[in-house]
Amino acid sequence: MTGMAVRRAGDAALLVETGDLATSHRLNAAIRDAGLPGIVDIVPGEGTVLVVADPAAADLDRLAARLPELPLPERAAALTPPVEIPTVYDGADLDAVAELAGLSREEVAARHAASTFTVAYLGFSPGFAYLTGLDPALHVPRMDSPRTAVPTGSVAIAGPYGAVYPSQSPGGWRLLGRTELTLWDVTRDPPSLLQPGTEVRFVVKEAR
Amino acid sequence: MIEVVRPGPLATVQDLGRPGHAHLGVPCSGAADARSLRLANRLVGNAEAMAAVEFTLGGGALRFHDAAWVAVAGAPVPLSAGGRARGMNAPFHVPAGTLVELGMPARGLRSYLAVRGGLDVPVTLGSRSTDLLSGLGPAPLAAGDRLPVSAPSGLADIEVDVAPVPDPPEVPVLRVRPGPRDDWFTSGALATLTARPYEVTPESNRVGVRLDGAALSRARDGELASEGMVTGALQVPPNGLPILFLTDHPTTGGYPVVAVVAAADLPLAAQLRPGQRIRFAVAG
Numbered sequence: 001m002t003g004m005a006v007r008r009a010g011d012a013a014l015l016v017e018t019g020d021l022a023t024s025h026r027l028n029a030a031i032r033d034a035g036l037p038g039i040v041d042i043v044p045g046e047g048t049v050l051v052v053a054d055p056a057a058a059d060l061d062r063l064a065a066r067l068p069e070l071p072l073p074e075r076a077a078a079l080t081p082p083v084e085i086p087t088v089y090d091g092a093d094l095d096a097v098a099e100l101a102g103l104s105r106e107e108v109a110a111r112h113a114a115s116t117f118t119v120a121y122l123g124f125s126p127g128f129a130y131l132t133g134l135d136p137a138l139h140v141p142r143m144d145s146p147r148t149a150v151p152t153g154s155v156a157i158a159g160p161y162g163a164v165y166p167s168q169s170p171g172g173w174r175l176l177g178r179t180e181l182t183l184w185d186v187t188r189d190p191p192s193l194l195q196p197g198t199e200v201r202f203v204v205k206e207a208r
Numbered sequence: 209m210i211e212v213v214r215p216g217p218l219a220t221v222q223d224l225g226r227p228g229h230a231h232l233g234v235p236c237s238g239a240a241d242a243r244s245l246r247l248a249n250r251l252v253g254n255a256e257a258m259a260a261v262e263f264t265l266g267g268g269a270l271r272f273h274d275a276a277w278v279a280v281a282g283a284p285v286p287l288s289a290g291g292r293a294r295g296m297n298a299p300f301h302v303p304a305g306t307l308v309e310l311g312m313p314a315r316g317l318r319s320y321l322a323v324r325g326g327l328d329v330p331v332t333l334g335s336r337s338t339d340l341l342s343g344l345g346p347a348p349l350a351a352g353d354r355l356p357v358s359a360p361s362g363l364a365d366i367e368v369d370v371a372p373v374p375d376p377p378e379v380p381v382l383r384v385r386p387g388p389r390d391d392w393f394t395s396g397a398l399a400t401l402t403a404r405p406y407e408v409t410p411e412s413n414r415v416g417v418r419l420d421g422a423a424l425s426r427a428r429d430g431e432l433a434s435e436g437m438v439t440g441a442l443q444v445p446p447n448g449l450p451i452l453f454l455t456d457h458p459t460t461g462g463y464p465v466v467a468v469v470a471a472a473d474l475p476l477a478a479q480l481r482p483g484q485r486i487r488f489a490v491a492g
Contacts, residue, residue: 007388010468013438015388028231041230043436043459050436052230055471121434122233123460126342129233130434167343186332186344192232 004068012040013052014064021120021132024049025197026072034070036063044121044196082199085164087113087155088207091175093143097157100140109204111135112155112176117162117200122192127166127184129194134162146172153179155202162200166192179205209273210323212353213307216267219349220338221329222320223259229333230459236439237339240414240454240478241318244282247371248322251279251299253364258326259336261349263319265481266310268349270321272302276357277324277366283316283479284375298370299324316376316479325360340414341456379405379484380476382452382469383491384442389432389464393444397424397466398490401442401450405485414456416443417480423448424466437461440469440477442488452477 004027005017018024024044031042031051038058043050053063089109098105117131124130134157142158147170150156154165156173163173166184179202183193194200212219222245225238239245239262246256261270266285272278279299280287287294290306302308310319329336329346338345349355386398406421424444436459437443442450443463452469454477469477470491480486 008385008468009388009436009438009465010385010440011471013436013468015435040227041236041436043230045435045460046433048433048435050230050438052227052436052438121460122231123434123458124233126229126234126344127232190232191229191234191333196231 006064006067008060008064009050012055012060013050014060014067016049016051016067017047018049019047021046021118023072026075027067027070028196030070030072031067033073036066046120080195080198082201083193085155085179085181085200085202086205087177087179087202088205089177090207091155091177093174094176097138097140097174097176101137103137108138108176111138112157112162113202113204115162119194119196119198119200120161121196122194125167125169127192127194128163129192129198131162131200132160134160140174142172143174146170150175151178153181153183155179210355210357211271211273212349212351212355213269213271214267214351215349216263216265216310218264219268220262220340221259221327221346221349221355222262222337223335224257225337225455226333226335226344230436233342233459234333234344235339235341235456235459237337237345237456238335239320241282241320241475243475244318245320245322247297247373248279248281248320249326251281251297251366251368251371252277252322252324253360253366254322254324254326258322259329260320260322260327263310263321264317266312266319269307269309272306272308273304274357275302275304277301278308278321280310280319280321281371281373282319283313285313285319286311295370297373299366299368315378317481318478323357324363324366325358328356328358339456341458376476376479379487380480381487381489382473382477384467384469384488385491386467387465390466392426392428392432392464393466394425394427400424401466402488402490405487406450408480408482408484408486410482412480412482414454416454416457417452417477419450419452421449424450432462432464434460434462437465438468440471440474441465442467442469454478
């Protein structure tokens with residue numbers, strides 16, 4: 001593999017430029033697979049992978065030379081099983097999104113449930129996965145004024161991303177619906193149902 | 209068992225955090241000044257990673273219902289046990305029933321009280337630390353809280369009377385390594401960053417130290433694709449004023465990082481208090 005620039009991020013970390021999300025996921029998988037000594041954290045981003053190391057256990061210069069040479073797996077998504085998220089589409093912002101998108105409520109739900117998403121990366125809060133693959137007709141801006149408390153399990157969109165709130169938190173994303181699936185559980189290993197590269201589909205569930 | 213009589217402005221349980229979960233959106237957390245936590249633990253013969261109390265601006269009081277060995281390191285506070293003055297960075301024994309009180313530090317921000325055996329609060333994802341960004345770990349300490357202490361078995365002997373530790377400097381100099389996104393800024397940005405002191409603002413917390421001073425100018429518009437963030441990162445939002453990420457920082461971010469504070473200087477960064485001035489220098 002060539003063409004990946006490696007930048008230093010302080011004394012103890014390297015930021016590898018992968019150029020795109022799919023390559024980030026493949027490199028993420030390759031680094032986890034390689035079992036390199038002294039690696040503390042591997043954090044994929046949209047076009048990068050951050051590698052945090054323990055400088056006492058890893059030579060950062062050697063690591064910087066090594067990372068772009070790692071053989072990459074064909075496809076990273078196969079590493080975790082796809083996840084289906086049963087969703088009741090009765091969210092507080094369904095009407096607002098329908099109006100912004102020029103669609104009916106039903107069409108918004110149908111288009112959201114027809115998209116195949118991929119977990120780009122996690123951030124914002126533990127288990128909060130940024131999902132790419134949202135139907136472009138549903139790309140709407142986040143709310144001008146965030147809510148102080150979005151309930152656990154809220155299915156939401158903002159800009160080009162989808163997400164499910166894994167726990168109650170403040171948030172400015174538009175709420176389409178809700179799921180009862182537990183995305184985040186600190187007693188589970190791994191605690192997050194969604195990992196970078198996981199494929200995700202939403203399945204319409206009728207409210208009872 | 210230890211009873212929290214007064215937590216002071218903010219007190220939390222901290223160990224060395226939960227590294228290894230950043231890809232799941234879990235901050236490392238742990239003691240903001242890990243060096244002082246390690247020292248406090250060593251002084252009472254603990255493993256360096258054991259859980260202790262992190263006091264913010266001192267002001268706390270703990271009742272020891274069982275006899276214990278205790279040491280306090282970090283921001284130097286007036287310290288007493290059962291009304292008798294005690295020294296920083298030195299282990300001391302407290303009989304059952306003793307009230308240990310911390311005054312306010314004249315310099316520095318965070319003080320660490322370690323007890324031989326370590327605090328035995330529940331473990332979440334491998335750590336007992338309170339993470340104020342994500343809410344993992346125990347809640348910040350409140351009056352009436354009871355903290356169990358692990359039995360001090362198999363620990364090292366207490367051998368040191370006092371560890372010499374310099375006072376935190378009045379205007380600390382934090383060494384930085386440029387990048388990873390210094391190319392998002394004008395060529396003079398690093399010179400601007402290092403030319404004059406910045407002032408620590410009251411919005412600072414365990415997530416980050418917010419700074420007031422010379423704004424850094426961007427060389428390009430547009431948004432950075434979200435990428436992983438490290439502790440010590442100087443992340444620069446659109447107003448141009450850097451935010452220095454401490455241990456509860458978010459795992460990913462979309463603002464460019466102009467430079468990262470040297471790991472050896474993170475303990476100094478964790479001791480910065482509102483109103484204090486600091487300088488940055490490019491590490492040689």
